[in-house]
Amino acid sequence: MSRAEILKSIGKHKPPRRSLPEIPVFDTPNPDLLQQFRQVSEGIEGTVIRISGRVEISKAIHEKFSDVQQIAVSRSSFFPKALELKNFNDPHQLADVDVAILTGQFGVAENGAIWLRETDLVHRAAPFICQHLVIVLHEKQLVANMHQAYQRIQIDDNGYGVFIAGPSKTADIEQSLIIGAHGARSLTVLLSEEEC
Amino acid sequence: MNHSQSSEKFLRDKQRTGWHDASLWFVREKRDAVAKAVPEWETLRTLASEIKQQVLSDLDQYLISFEKNAQKNGVHVHWARDGKTHNEIVFNILQKHHARSLVKSKSMLTEECGLNEFLLANDIEVIDTDLGERIVQLAEEPPSHIVMPAIHKKKAEIGELFHQTIGTEKGNSDPAYLTEAARQHLREKFLRAEAALTGVNFAIAETGGVVVCTNEGNADMGVHLAPLQIHSMGIEKILPRAEHLGIFLRLLARSATGQLLTTYTSHYHRPKPGGEMHIIIVDNGRSEQLGQEKFRQSLCCIRCGACMNTCPVYRRSGGHSYGSVIPGPIGSILTPGMPIGGHPDLPFASTLCGSCNDVCPVKIDIHQQLYHWRQHSEIRQAAAPGKKRLMQFAAWLFSHPQAYRLAGKTARLFLRMLPRKAIYHRWNHWGLSRELPVAPRESFREWYDKNEGKK
Numbered sequence: 001m002s003r004a005e006i007l008k009s010i011g012k013h014k015p016p017r018r019s020l021p022e023i024p025v026f027d028t029p030n031p032d033l034l035q036q037f038r039q040v041s042e043g044i045e046g047t048v049i050r051i052s053g054r055v056e057i058s059k060a061i062h063e064k065f066s067d068v069q070q071i072a073v074s075r076s077s078f079f080p081k082a083l084e085l086k087n088f089n090d091p092h093q094l095a096d097v098d099v100a101i102l103t104g105q106f107g108v109a110e111n112g113a114i115w116l117r118e119t120d121l122v123h124r125a126a127p128f129i130c131q132h133l134v135i136v137l138h139e140k141q142l143v144a145n146m147h148q149a150y151q152r153i154q155i156d157d158n159g160y161g162v163f164i165a166g167p168s169k170t171a172d173i174e175q176s177l178i179i180g181a182h183g184a185r186s187l188t189v190l191l192s193e194e195e196c
Numbered sequence: 197m198n199h200s201q202s203s204e205k206f207l208r209d210k211q212r213t214g215w216h217d218a219s220l221w222f223v224r225e226k227r228d229a230v231a232k233a234v235p236e237w238e239t240l241r242t243l244a245s246e247i248k249q250q251v252l253s254d255l256d257q258y259l260i261s262f263e264k265n266a267q268k269n270g271v272h273v274h275w276a277r278d279g280k281t282h283n284e285i286v287f288n289i290l291q292k293h294h295a296r297s298l299v300k301s302k303s304m305l306t307e308e309c310g311l312n313e314f315l316l317a318n319d320i321e322v323i324d325t326d327l328g329e330r331i332v333q334l335a336e337e338p339p340s341h342i343v344m345p346a347i348h349k350k351k352a353e354i355g356e357l358f359h360q361t362i363g364t365e366k367g368n369s370d371p372a373y374l375t376e377a378a379r380q381h382l383r384e385k386f387l388r389a390e391a392a393l394t395g396v397n398f399a400i401a402e403t404g405g406v407v408v409c410t411n412e413g414n415a416d417m418g419v420h421l422a423p424l425q426i427h428s429m430g431i432e433k434i435l436p437r438a439e440h441l442g443i444f445l446r447l448l449a450r451s452a453t454g455q456l457l458t459t460y461t462s463h464y465h466r467p468k469p470g471g472e473m474h475i476i477i478v479d480n481g482r483s484e485q486l487g488q489e490k491f492r493q494s495l496c497c498i499r500c501g502a503c504m505n506t507c508p509v510y511r512r513s514g515g516h517s518y519g520s521v522i523p524g525p526i527g528s529i530l531t532p533g534m535p536i537g538g539h540p541d542l543p544f545a546s547t548l549c550g551s552c553n554d555v556c557p558v559k560i561d562i563h564q565q566l567y568h569w570r571q572h573s574e575i576r577q578a579a580a581p582g583k584k585r586l587m588q589f590a591a592w593l594f595s596h597p598q599a600y601r602l603a604g605k606t607a608r609l610f611l612r613m614l615p616r617k618a619i620y621h622r623w624n625h626w627g628l629s630r631e632l633p634v635a636p637r638e639s640f641r642e643w644y645d646k647n648e649g650k651k
């Protein structure tokens with residue numbers, strides 16, 4: 001009932017049809033995307049650590065998180081003896097995960113965002129419910145801005161996909177920026193020279 | 197109470213008014229800094245405005261293809277012509293799943309529909325999960341800003357509120373401590389919620405999915421943990437294609453809080469394995485507004501809140517003074533045309549300085565619309581009676597030159613001779629915070645006649 005009424009009302013009231021504007025190419029003059037990505041990520045309270053490749057992931061994790069109990073990974077090769085996300089049946093069981101290590105598809109230099117798809121997350125809740133999030137990103141996989149980002153992805157190739165830029169935060173109490181609202185309390189990006 | 201009466205109440209606490217004004221101006225300055233750093237900013241605004249207007253010109257077709265694509269993705273699509281229908285749809289979905297608890301992430305639309313009150317009356321536990329929204333929910337107040345719902349509250353008040361409602365230590369109002377307490381309190385709610393509901397920032401016609409932006413991660417905590425997810429959207433949230441997100445996302449967070457992007461930009465297309473996903477498309481007066489040529493552009497709004505942060509009236513009167521779900525400049529042009537309206541005084545809650553137009557990322561002609569609303573017959577009735585009489589008198593005076601000259605002479609004389617008290621008293625609102633210049637002895641006309649006219 002509502003459907004027909006709404007569509008009829010829109011049909012009656014809408015203005016004459018216009019056409020969509022052409023979208024120009026927005027090229028960023030800065031060629032050093034890596035430097036920009038690092039700088040912006042740190043500006044939004046993220047931590048960026050350069051690593052040579054997969055072999056250095058566990059060392060970086062040990063240094064950054066000395067006393068964590070539970071580490072969960074999307075790929076078993078990321079960390080020895082870590083729990084594999086695929087072995088959790090229910091996302092509620094992830095409530096005790098201290099550190100989750102996931103792979104990002106690519107980063108966006110202008111805002112520090114990283115694109116992750118459902119397949120990268122294993123459980124959609126993983127990057128939110130864990131206390132600390134680590135994203136492994138190949139340093140060659142960077143784009144300049146959001147226009148290029150959307151050219152690269154098919155937003156519906158997975159049932160869910162997300163850009164993550166920094167740790168969870170809020171400024172709802174007197175505009176004081178507090179890191180760690182409901183999602184991860186910290187974000188560490190492991191920028192890898194080799195593909196992991 | 198109308199806007200000017202409520203603002204007067206707000207203004208009585210001078211210190212708070214100054215603090216409120218400064219907090220919002222701080223956000224405005226952050227916005228300016230990041231906007232200026234994007235060389236193509238103005239091009240982006242123009243494109244965003246053109247895209248939104250094109251969407252409005254073909255809105256029914258876009259909604260039909262959005263629905264078709266969403267259904268292909270296994271999403272249940274519902275349509276609600278008004279707020280009541282929307283609430284009933286939500287309630288029916290919850291009942292079908294025997295869900296008795298709902299976690300909500302920020303949605304001005306559900307505020308507009310009065311969803312919380314409706315569900316609570318039907319024995320459903322509703323928890324707002326955005327920190328600011330949770331604060332105002334616990335305080336039993338409406339949000340006072342669309343992006344920063346508790347911007348009117350001081351931390352000491354929040355500390356006391358949390359002490360009484362969620363058991364934090366008495367006297368502790370450290371924002372980090374209070375945020376941590378809210379995190380623990382809400383985490384427990386997320387873990388046992390049976391359903392989650394979010395608003396929608398953008399709905400993509402070509403893919404049938406919705407995009408939600410948050411900094412806290414509350415939308416995702418809710419949606420991914422509860423088996424049932426519901427997204428409520430106004431009909432105007434449509435964008436034709438995914439590539440358009442690039443433009444709107446670059447504008448939204450920069451305009452809203454001076455961030456480059458919100459922490460999380462989530463794209464929901466299909467239900468999670470074993471879950472169910474619903475989208476409710478709500479009209480509630482929007483399609484009528486679409487028919488009003490002078491006012492339809494207000495439907496392009498992406499709810500960034502920039503027009504509030506910049507507005508000299510909003511900053512000094514507070515969001516609650518508007519008495520409408522959406523306050524500030526955009527609220528003052530949306531509300532009079534909506535079925536929930538009933539705020540004909542709002543178009544007068546503006547200085548028409550035009551600052552809102554300058555910051556609006558989709559270039560809505562807000563102050564022109566405010567002006568047009570003032571010309572509307574029903575709205576005109578709402579002007580304060582004193583002001584109306586004064587205007588009628590002014591119209592008469594300006595059309596009778598002799599009377600005008602006499603009045604000028606008399607006024608100049610009296611302004612020089614009367615004691616201060618006669619002008620600066622409590623019935624003359626104008627004089628409460630202003631000083632008159634010293635009245636000259638002769639008018640321009642007298643001077644002209646003497647010096648030039650006689651030549």
Ligand code: SF4
Nearest residue numbers: 497498500501503556
């Ligand atoms: S009218 Fe413009 S500035 Fe105001 S909230 Fe909407 S989009 Fe933002």
